[in-house]
Amino acid sequence: MRQPVTEAFVEALRRLVAPDRVTTGAEALDTYSVDGLAREGHRPDVVVWPDGVDEVAAVARLCDQHLVPLVPRGAGTGYTGGAVPLFGGVVLALERLNRILEIDRSNLLAVVEPNVINGDLQQAVERVGLFYPPDPASLAKSALGGNVAENAGGPRAFKYGTTKRYVLGLEAVLPTGDVITTGGRTVKNVVGYDLTSLLVGSEGTLAIITKIVLRLLPKPLATATLRATFASVSAAAEAVSAVIDRGVEPATLELVDRDSLDAAQAYLGERLAPAGTEALLLIDVDGFASSIDEQASRVDDACRAAGAVEVLRALDAETREALWRVRRELSPALRTIAPLKLNHDVVVPKGRVPELFDLIHDLRQRSGLRIPSFGHAGDGNIHVNVMADPADADQVRRAHEVEQALFRRVIALGGVISGEHGIGFTKIPFVGLQLSPIEIALMRRIKQAFDPRGILNPGKMFPERPAH
Amino acid sequence: MRQPVTEAFVEALRRLVAPDRVTTGAEALDTYSVDGLAREGHRPDVVVWPDGVDEVAAVARLCDQHLVPLVPRGAGTGYTGGAVPLFGGVVLALERLNRILEIDRSNLLAVVEPNVINGDLQQAVERVGLFYPPDPASLAKSALGGNVAENAGGPRAFKYGTTKRYVLGLEAVLPTGDVITTGGRTVKNVVGYDLTSLLVGSEGTLAIITKIVLRLLPKPLATATLRATFASVSAAAEAVSAVIDRGVEPATLELVDRDSLDAAQAYLGERLAPAGTEALLLIDVDGFASSIDEQASRVDDACRAAGAVEVLRALDAETREALWRVRRELSPALRTIAPLKLNHDVVVPKGRVPELFDLIHDLRQRSGLRIPSFGHAGDGNIHVNVMADPADADQVRRAHEVEQALFRRVIALGGVISGEHGIGFTKIPFVGLQLSPIEIALMRRIKQAFDPRGILNPGKMFPERPAH
Numbered sequence: 001m002r003q004p005v006t007e008a009f010v011e012a013l014r015r016l017v018a019p020d021r022v023t024t025g026a027e028a029l030d031t032y033s034v035d036g037l038a039r040e041g042h043r044p045d046v047v048v049w050p051d052g053v054d055e056v057a058a059v060a061r062l063c064d065q066h067l068v069p070l071v072p073r074g075a076g077t078g079y080t081g082g083a084v085p086l087f088g089g090v091v092l093a094l095e096r097l098n099r100i101l102e103i104d105r106s107n108l109l110a111v112v113e114p115n116v117i118n119g120d121l122q123q124a125v126e127r128v129g130l131f132y133p134p135d136p137a138s139l140a141k142s143a144l145g146g147n148v149a150e151n152a153g154g155p156r157a158f159k160y161g162t163t164k165r166y167v168l169g170l171e172a173v174l175p176t177g178d179v180i181t182t183g184g185r186t187v188k189n190v191v192g193y194d195l196t197s198l199l200v201g202s203e204g205t206l207a208i209i210t211k212i213v214l215r216l217l218p219k220p221l222a223t224a225t226l227r228a229t230f231a232s233v234s235a236a237a238e239a240v241s242a243v244i245d246r247g248v249e250p251a252t253l254e255l256v257d258r259d260s261l262d263a264a265q266a267y268l269g270e271r272l273a274p275a276g277t278e279a280l281l282l283i284d285v286d287g288f289a290s291s292i293d294e295q296a297s298r299v300d301d302a303c304r305a306a307g308a309v310e311v312l313r314a315l316d317a318e319t320r321e322a323l324w325r326v327r328r329e330l331s332p333a334l335r336t337i338a339p340l341k342l343n344h345d346v347v348v349p350k351g352r353v354p355e356l357f358d359l360i361h362d363l364r365q366r367s368g369l370r371i372p373s374f375g376h377a378g379d380g381n382i383h384v385n386v387m388a389d390p391a392d393a394d395q396v397r398r399a400h401e402v403e404q405a406l407f408r409r410v411i412a413l414g415g416v417i418s419g420e421h422g423i424g425f426t427k428i429p430f431v432g433l434q435l436s437p438i439e440i441a442l443m444r445r446i447k448q449a450f451d452p453r454g455i456l457n458p459g460k461m462f463p464e465r466p467a468h
Numbered sequence: 469m470r471q472p473v474t475e476a477f478v479e480a481l482r483r484l485v486a487p488d489r490v491t492t493g494a495e496a497l498d499t500y501s502v503d504g505l506a507r508e509g510h511r512p513d514v515v516v517w518p519d520g521v522d523e524v525a526a527v528a529r530l531c532d533q534h535l536v537p538l539v540p541r542g543a544g545t546g547y548t549g550g551a552v553p554l555f556g557g558v559v560l561a562l563e564r565l566n567r568i569l570e571i572d573r574s575n576l577l578a579v580v581e582p583n584v585i586n587g588d589l590q591q592a593v594e595r596v597g598l599f600y601p602p603d604p605a606s607l608a609k610s611a612l613g614g615n616v617a618e619n620a621g622g623p624r625a626f627k628y629g630t631t632k633r634y635v636l637g638l639e640a641v642l643p644t645g646d647v648i649t650t651g652g653r654t655v656k657n658v659v660g661y662d663l664t665s666l667l668v669g670s671e672g673t674l675a676i677i678t679k680i681v682l683r684l685l686p687k688p689l690a691t692a693t694l695r696a697t698f699a700s701v702s703a704a705a706e707a708v709s710a711v712i713d714r715g716v717e718p719a720t721l722e723l724v725d726r727d728s729l730d731a732a733q734a735y736l737g738e739r740l741a742p743a744g745t746e747a748l749l750l751i752d753v754d755g756f757a758s759s760i761d762e763q764a765s766r767v768d769d770a771c772r773a774a775g776a777v778e779v780l781r782a783l784d785a786e787t788r789e790a791l792w793r794v795r796r797e798l799s800p801a802l803r804t805i806a807p808l809k810l811n812h813d814v815v816v817p818k819g820r821v822p823e824l825f826d827l828i829h830d831l832r833q834r835s836g837l838r839i840p841s842f843g844h845a846g847d848g849n850i851h852v853n854v855m856a857d858p859a860d861a862d863q864v865r866r867a868h869e870v871e872q873a874l875f876r877r878v879i880a881l882g883g884v885i886s887g888e889h890g891i892g893f894t895k896i897p898f899v900g901l902q903l904s905p906i907e908i909a910l911m912r913r914i915k916q917a918f919d920p921r922g923i924l925n926p927g928k929m930f931p932e933r934p935a936h
Contacts, residue, residue: 287756436649
């Protein structure tokens with residue numbers, strides 16, 4: 001049903017939008033063919049930079065009329081190809097919708113356009129004593145519209161929840177060009193179906209987000225960081241449960257395994273933790289100054305009871321950052337191990353994290369591959385990175401076997417195949433492991449309710465044909 | 469397209485379900501004709517008590533085949549007629565699905581059937597040191613399935629969020645008889661559209677909930693209650709902002725106005741607050757024992773800075789309960805003022821609560837009616853009760869005028885017409901004030917994706933015909 005982009009169609013786009021904001025130039029087409037994963041690119045036929053909601057609506061309407069695929073794109077930092085135009089057509093680059101429209105202290109909210117960078121909003125609200133918790137690793141580069149489309153998480157999600165918890169309302173353009181607003185400026189709202197939550201995490205397949213109302217919190221008054229090292233992953237996982245058992249809800253509860261630590265140490269050329277460390281936990285506690293000591297002591301006790309080898313504590317920003325350094329350097333460090341990284345963000349119920357690490361250990365042994373794993377242990381959400389050399393066909397084959405086994409066994413543990421990165425197109429082959437044909441068919445019908453002609457970000461989230 | 473219930477249909481139901489769990493007896497039909505509002509009842513043709521998901525699915529399939537309306541019902545404590553069978557047909561009474569299936573400490577979750585009473589779950593999880601925050605006023609009677617269907621709130625929603633934040637996953641039966649599971653046992657999950665959030669608050673119009681996975685928290689270690697009285701509502705509202713400004717996020721931030729206080733005092737026959745009190749705030753702070761003093765002092769300061777006449781503080785359960793008594797007795801007290809209570813649960817952005825109370829004052833003056841108002845000031849969610857004598861036609865007319873003006877002006881303040889009670893059928897006339905025809909048409913298409921033949925809880929949430 002999709003139609004190719006014609007010269008006349010591009011001319012029509014130029015009339016709707018300023019001519020210098022429409023291009024078919026090779027360089028732009030290449031730039032907009034990939035996302036943060038930077039592999040498996042697909043070129044669009046044309047890139048358009050709309051200037052506001054009216055232009056977005058006009059472009060959508062034109063694409064709908066002409067059955068031309070339309071792929072909305074924020075900062076393009078996703079990991080599963082959500083912004084990659086699989087079938088050509090139009091990439092709608094939202095870069096010009098990049099203003100913080102409002103920071104409203106008395107109502108504890110911000111109104112932003114989709115291409116405001118997460119970190120820029122964080123800084124802006126913190127300057128006035130407020131706090132926007134979602135902190136994906138990409139926060140210095142990723143756009144809030146993309147964060148909403150993917151329901152981005154981050155370390156602070158353990159205590160504060162993911163992006164979903166902070167989206168009060170949206171303005172969005174349907175593929176047919178109609179503009180809707182969902183939710184509003186209040187925390188509570190039970191009028192009609194919760195379209196806000198439905199759009200969050202819908203990966204640009206239902207509507208194009210043009211404005212976001214975000215809930216803010218008062219900034220925590222104090223924070224401390226603890227770092228505990230363990231001689232086994234299971235002891236670290238036990239410490240996670242022990243912390244929660246002691247009534248503490250840390251802001252973050254991050255785990256780094258030995259493969260990851262080794263990579264970071266090799267990359268930085270220095271020792272970051274005692275010899276024999278098999279796992280380390282990074283735990284932030286925040287809240288009232290008066291409670292920080294109690295919280296830190298409870299965490300300390302819990303870690304030692306679980307067998308921690310060493311527990312360090314930092315109260316000031318500089319020392320805290322030094323403890324976090326190992327975690328921050330993981331992404332660049334892993335790139336140095338092997339060029340191909342199949343990175344997954346599986347989730348298991350939080351009590352089953354030890355079983356997940358047993359599974360990873362087993363996969364490592366069987367495949368002979370390195371599988372550095374780290375992440376949000378408090379949420380049971382672990383980034384499992386299967387490393388391989390793409391020039392070595394056998395390694396690549398084993399890496400894909402590991403991937404299959406990982407997903408199947410995570411689901412058997414009561415888990416899910418993605419906690420943060422979404423499905424895009426790279427994980428479509430695995431969706432059927434988690435969702436039933438009936439559930440997928442229902443989701444397709446919902447897609448159709450928004451996008452009857454199927455032009456918006458086609459080929460994403462679900463297999464193209466019903467999975468019967 | 470709806471068809472009447474025939475003898476043969478009832479016989480078929482009896483074959484699907486045990487005969488003694490299907491009735492057309494007048495007494496049962498009356499009982500199941502109303503909800504918590506106990507007015508504007510509509511009788512079903514038949515009541516069925518299924519025993520599990522398979523029977524629910526079989527009944528749904530039969531209704532779908534025969535185009536018979538199917539209305540799922542929990543404890544029937546709603547306020548907007550969500551469980552009232554407007555077009556006869558089958559009431560599916562879920563009373564037998566009432567087991568707590570699991571309380572899982574290591575994964576911080578509970579699995580329940582829909583007719584577990586909220587308060588029973590709270591007690592069960594608190595016995596093992598856990599905490600289920602949503603606390604609608606109906607908690608001693610209302611079922612968790614209904615809480616999910618309506619996205620119930622309550623005082624603790626200010627800090628802890630409404631029911632939505634606690635639903636990890638659902639098992640639900642589509643009107644066609646297909647069984648789906650949504651979400652799961654993990655906090656994070658971005659695979660497919662968020663059907664869990666879509667079902668929460670869908671008022672039994674999309675699917676029949678047969679199992680719920682609820683997230684739990686560790687029980688807060690300590691709680692204190694403060695009660696502050698004010699000589700004006702605006703001073704009380706200012707105190708709410710001042711509390712938040714001081715970095716405190718109280719567990720509850722409830723406001724009671726003078727009309728409400730007068731009603732409670734008359735009902736109980738005793739003075740509950742100093743003479744001249746125009747508003748009082750009930751504020752709970754919770755968390756670590758070490759932080760309670762700091763939090764309480766910050767709240768105390770904030771209230772005094774805003775002009776509080778008196779600030780009381782309670783740390784033990786008994787004294788705390790004594791301070792809360794005025795709030796707990798409000799519902800029975802209001803019943804004694806006037807037999808007709810048009811109770812609304814409007815929401816405004818939290819900074820606009822003073823303007824909402826100005827509006828209520830204005831409506832009181834113009835109508836000559838009593839409008840006791842109280843509720844969740846921290847969320848901007850106020851229960852506005854327009855009191856009238858149904859025997860006095862002029863009073864009733866004025867009450868409905870107040871209702872219209874209230875909704876219009878709340879929306880002009882950036883607010884919404886319902887924060888907790890939903891639309892059911894009693895608020896359908898006002899939905900068009902908040903949602904556009906395009907948005908309503910989109911929601912109808914979503915409804916159709918779940919319920920192509922329109923048998924499930926017809927006549928709820930939206931006007932029957934497109935609102936063009």
